[in-house]
Amino acid sequence: MIFVESGDAVIHAELIGDPEEQPVLCFVNSLGTDFRIWDQVAAHFAEDYCLLLYDKRGHGLSDLGQGPVTIDRHVDDLLALVDHFGIDRFGVVGLSIGGMIAQRLAVRAPDRLAALVLCDTAARIGDAEGWNSRIAAIEADGIDAIGDAVMERWFTPAYRAEEDMPLRVWRNMLTRQSAKGYVASCAAIRDADLTADAGQIDVPTLVVVGDGDLSTPPDLVRATAELIPGARFAVIEGAGHLPCIERPDELAALIGDLLDQVTDDD
Numbered sequence: 419m420i421f422v423e424s425g426d427a428v429i430h431a432e433l434i435g436d437p438e439e440q441p442v443l444c445f446v447n448s449l450g451t452d453f454r455i456w457d458q459v460a461a462h463f464a465e466d467y468c469l470l471l472y473d474k475r476g477h478g479l480s481d482l483g484q485g486p487v488t489i490d491r492h493v494d495d496l497l498a499l500v501d502h503f504g505i506d507r508f509g510v511v512g513l514s515i516g517g518m519i520a521q522r523l524a525v526r527a528p529d530r531l532a533a534l535v536l537c538d539t540a541a542r543i544g545d546a547e548g549w550n551s552r553i554a555a556i557e558a559d560g561i562d563a564i565g566d567a568v569m570e571r572w573f574t575p576a577y578r579a580e581e582d583m584p585l586r587v588w589r590n591m592l593t594r595q596s597a598k599g600y601v602a603s604c605a606a607i608r609d610a611d612l613t614a615d616a617g618q619i620d621v622p623t624l625v626v627v628g629d630g631d632l633s634t635p636p637d638l639v640r641a642t643a644e645l646i647p648g649a650r651f652a653v654i655e656g657a658g659h660l661p662c663i664e665r666p667d668e669l670a671a672l673i674g675d676l677l678d679q680v681t682d683d684d
């Protein structure tokens with residue numbers, strides 16, 4: 419367990435491995451989750467990579483801090499983390515808002531990035547009306563009130579039917595997030611349009627989505643992949659919004675292919 423200061427917030431992170439001896443792979447979590455969503459994917463890379471996992475601002479054990487949260491503020495936190503550990507170049511894997519953070523990072527600091535993996539994300543997610551009504555619902559009734567609807571977007575019907583215990587645990591993860599932290603990141607997504615950024619990305623990129631993702635559906639994610647020069651696009655069968663939980667081996671294989679390609683090109 420490591421705590422790193424970023425501006426007015428303490429960020430909770432985990433560094434597994436040696437950033438001076440191994441290439442670094444950093445994972446950025448989605449709305450309403452903490453970094454445990456990556457456990458099964460990260461395990462595939464633990465031997466060959468130094469892994470940096472963290473709870474983004476307002477999620478998990480990390481502080482929210484004062485004032486509005488933006489995608490750029492999340493990027494500042496990620497850069498504060500890698501700077502703290504003396505990491506110069508790294509690969510990044512971001513899911514949903516984590517993928518928006520990764521896209522923006524790729525434009526702000528392209529020289530720092532060896533590879534970019536965008537999971538179940540887009541240059542623009544949802545619209546202002548939808549985010550404002552989600553924020554209002556949570557401010558009125560708390561995160562629990564939206565819990566069942568979120569599970570339907572995160573997980574396929576098959577997973578929800580067959581995996582009762584894990585489903586309950588992931589729902590607990592969602593509902594135990596700070597409502598203020600969740601709402602602040604809803605506002606960050608609402609206010610972000612990375613369409614112009616996507617066309618400027620000049621980092622080897624994989625864009626991937628679960629075929630049953632109801633939060634960022636495949637067509638939306640494909641449209642963002644088409645904006646990114648040279649990006650590879652892949653659909654994972656039998657996964658909703660969180661392939662890192664439903665299909666971790668398939669996601670890890672795709673990430674591994676990109677990392678191998680980057681290593682071969684170096």
Ligand SMILES: O=C(O)CCC(=O)CC(=O)O
Nearest residue numbers: 448449514515568571633
């Ligand atoms: O997961 C995210 O980071 C944002 C997309 C979203 O709204 C997820 C959900 O359906 O709750």
